[in-house]
Amino acid sequence: MSYDAGMKRxxxxxxxxxxxxxxxxxxxxxxxxxxxxxxxxxxxSPAPTGHAAPxxxxxxxxxxxxxxxxxxxxxxxxxxxxxxxxxxxxxTRDIHGAAVRAPFAGETFRYKxxxxxxxxxxxxxxxxxxxxxxxxRIYRITRxxxxxxxxxxxGVQVDAARTNAVVxxxxxxRIMPMSYVFAEKGYRYKGYSVMTPERPGMRPGAVWSRTxxxxxxxxxxxxxxxxxxxxxxxxxxxxxxDGLLPESRRAHLWVPDHRALKTALDAxxxxxxxxxxxxxxxxxxxxxxxxxIRKRFDAGKLxxxxxxxxxCHLGSKEHVQHYETKPSFxxxxxxxxETTGEPEVARASxxxxxxxxxxxxxxxxxxxxxxxxxxxxxxxxxxxxxxxxARDFLLGACQTRLSCARCHDxxxxxxxxxxxxxxxxxxxxxxxxxxxxxxxxEALRAHSHHDPSGKGAVCMDCHMPKKNMSLDMKLxxxxxxxxxxxxxxxxxxxxxxxxxxxxxxxxxxxxxxxxKWWGKKIDRSALRLLYGDPTSNVLMATxxxxxPHEQAVALYALGEGKVVKAAPLVAAQLTHPYxxxxxxxxxxxEKLIGDSPIDLNSDNDLITRAAATWLARxxxxxxxxTTTAATPSAEDED
Numbered sequence: 222m223s224y225d226a227g228m229k230r231x232x233x234x235x236x237x238x239x240x241x242x243x244x245x246x247x248x249x250x251x252x253x254x255x256x257x258x259x260x261x262x263x264x265x266s267p268a269p270t271g272h273a274a275p276x277x278x279x280x281x282x283x284x285x286x287x288x289x290x291x292x293x294x295x296x297x298x299x300x301x302x303x304x305x306x307x308x309x310x311x312x313t314r315d316i317h318g319a320a321v322r323a324p325f326a327g328e329t330f331r332y333k334x335x336x337x338x339x340x341x342x343x344x345x346x347x348x349x350x351x352x353x354x355x356x357x358r359i360y361r362i363t364r365x366x367x368x369x370x371x372x373x374x375x376g377v378q379v380d381a382a383r384t385n386a387v388v389x390x391x392x393x394x395r396i397m398p399m400s401y402v403f404a405e406k407g408y409r410y411k412g413y414s415v416m417t418p419e420r421p422g423m424r425p426g427a428v429w430s431r432t433x434x435x436x437x438x439x440x441x442x443x444x445x446x447x448x449x450x451x452x453x454x455x456x457x458x459x460x461x462x463d464g465l466l467p468e469s470r471r472a473h474l475w476v477p478d479h480r481a482l483k484t485a486l487d488a489x490x491x492x493x494x495x496x497x498x499x500x501x502x503x504x505x506x507x508x509x510x511x512x513x514i515r516k517r518f519d520a521g522k523l524x525x526x527x528x529x530x531x532x533c534h535l536g537s538k539e540h541v542q543h544y545e546t547k548p549s550f551x552x553x554x555x556x557x558x559e560t561t562g563e564p565e566v567a568r569a570s571x572x573x574x575x576x577x578x579x580x581x582x583x584x585x586x587x588x589x590x591x592x593x594x595x596x597x598x599x600x601x602x603x604x605x606x607x608x609x610x611a612r613d614f615l616l617g618a619c620q621t622r623l624s625c626a627r628c629h630d631x632x633x634x635x636x637x638x639x640x641x642x643x644x645x646x647x648x649x650x651x652x653x654x655x656x657x658x659x660x661x662x663e664a665l666r667a668h669s670h671h672d673p674s675g676k677g678a679v680c681m682d683c684h685m686p687k688k689n690m691s692l693d694m695k696l697x698x699x700x701x702x703x704x705x706x707x708x709x710x711x712x713x714x715x716x717x718x719x720x721x722x723x724x725x726x727x728x729x730x731x732x733x734x735x736x737k738w739w740g741k742k743i744d745r746s747a748l749r750l751l752y753g754d755p756t757s758n759v760l761m762a763t764x765x766x767x768x769p770h771e772q773a774v775a776l777y778a779l780g781e782g783k784v785v786k787a788a789p790l791v792a793a794q795l796t797h798p799y800x801x802x803x804x805x806x807x808x809x810x811e812k813l814i815g816d817s818p819i820d821l822n823s824d825n826d827l828i829t830r831a832a833a834t835w836l837a838r839x840x841x842x843x844x845x846x847t848t849t850a851a852t853p854s855a856e857d858e859d
Contacts, residue, residue: 321372326339354422430518729756776806780809792810
């Protein structure tokens with residue numbers, strides 16, 4: 222596959238003049254499999270005729286291998302300057318000098334019987350939590366987290382006089398329990414942006430350095446990969462993703478030199494102020510290191526605050542010192558991975574796995590996946606919410622030929638602008654680059670059974686449907702590329718994906734059309750188990766019978782489709798046990814029957830009474846419904 226000039230700009234400057242030779246010594250990144258004692262025989266693909274493989278850095282995972290983004294700016298000025306302005310880099314900011322969108326002007330956010338007041342005093346920002354069960358506590362904000370759709374905060378508890386004296390936790394920075402949501406210009410309980418169950422009141426969240434720090438900052442990759450070397454739980458969110466992929470799609474982590482691993486980990490222990498490790502096999506070394514990292518890794522141990530160049534390109538000090546030595550997206554040195562396949566495949570896989578270091582959403586306790594899976598069963602189902610895109614993409618049909626960077630410029634200050642260029646029919650050129658049989662309007666009409674100049678012929682709308690919950694309370698694309706008539710989707714998921722656009726259709730109508738158009742038989746007994754009566758509206762049946770992530774799709778699509786008769790069923794979700802769905806329900810109702818009078822932070826009985834009043838204005842009656850949602854014991858972390 223040839224890659225356009227935009228892609229060459231994204232990765233070419235750090236990969237040499239021929240971008241197709243990214244990682245002739247690399248592959249798709251790590252596996253949860255145990256390290257292999259000897260290098261596999263197929264560790265390097267031959268260079269294409271006429272091209273010499275570039276020399277790659279020999280080590281890029283240990284702390285000593287990192288140079289910092291400032292070292293990249295001299296040669297890669299445009300990319301570095303753009304990245305420094307991007308939401309991705311600014312995922313974490315020190316509060317001092319950071320642009321803060323929330324007012325912190327004395328406003329109070331109330332959740333049930335608890336409240337938090339946000340104030341400024343000189344250059345300091347404070348949150349005063351007043352909890353019915355835990356009393357009053359004051360936190361000085363130290364960090365701002367996020368910034369594309371909302372801001373989150375971390376802070377340390379201080380004394381009542383706000384002298385900045387830390388009074389508990391030895392200075393532990395705790396996640397504050399509220400987010401500032403830009404679209405609403407107001408606050409929300411922080412946990413209610415993901416699938417966490419209802420909370421009885423407000424309390425500070427987990428310790429920042431033990432939850433958010435690895436995915437939102439630049440750290441030595443060796444520290445984040447240790448979970449793949451041992452049966453111990455991965456230390457932070459940024460765990461190695463391959464253990465949750467099908468066996469056929471995993472790469473294999475191995476240790477080329479045990480002494481090098483021990484040396485690198487001992488050097489890291491010294492930085493952390495921990496004792497040298499007791500020499501053991503790799504899994505024992507990793508388990509020891511994980512314990513030290515969990516206890517001692519904090520902001521002072523970061524390579525760089527925020528996402529820097531080496532979060533993706535890994536340690537590049539050798540490249541900085543010797544430009545002809547190229548970085549590698551895949552780990553090398555104290556840990557390494559096998560490589561197989563032709564260079565183009567290795568290149569795409571390495572980039573996709575680099576994105577999946579963070580974009581994997583594996584840290585909440587929500588049990589369900591797409592394709593009818595459950596996390597506890599280790600089924601490779603896709604995630605239901607934003608930030609799982611890279612792992613989902615690795616599960617799909619195009620992951621060996623297409624890289625994330627074809628649609629997402631990781632250096633861009635405004636990534637939305639690039640993605641917008643691919644929305645609608647212009648995005649088809651990306652797919653037709655490989656699937657040339659659909660290049661003509663006639664072929665596209667025959668394949669899609671829709672007008673080739675209309676929305677129904679947009680490749681991504683069918684093969685990457687918008688059915689994942691996004692951070693702006695809309696739906697984003699599901700990145701596991703497949704077909705709307707894949708049996709796993711049709712017979713195990715709700716809703717039938719055609720209903721996302723065709724909100725007025727029944728189960729039987731859509732099933733009949735899908736069978737007629739594409740010739741795949743659908744198990745009607747499976748559909749009856751999912752939806753009940755085949756004459757039911759697909760989305761309303763999904764809302765009544767579906768799992769929570771399926772219900773979210775139905776709520777959004779019913780609102781967009783203006784299915785007014787669904788309003789009472791939608792209103793019944795305003796007290797859903799997963800509060801994030803309450804926001805989808807409120808937004809859908811506003812599209813169906815007008816502006817909302819409801820405060821979703823109030824007690825459930827008040828929400829129910831307000832919903833009845835709201836429906837009455839539209840001359841409708843409320844209904845009661847029992848959700849099928851299972852409520853796991855999810856962590857209060859996102």
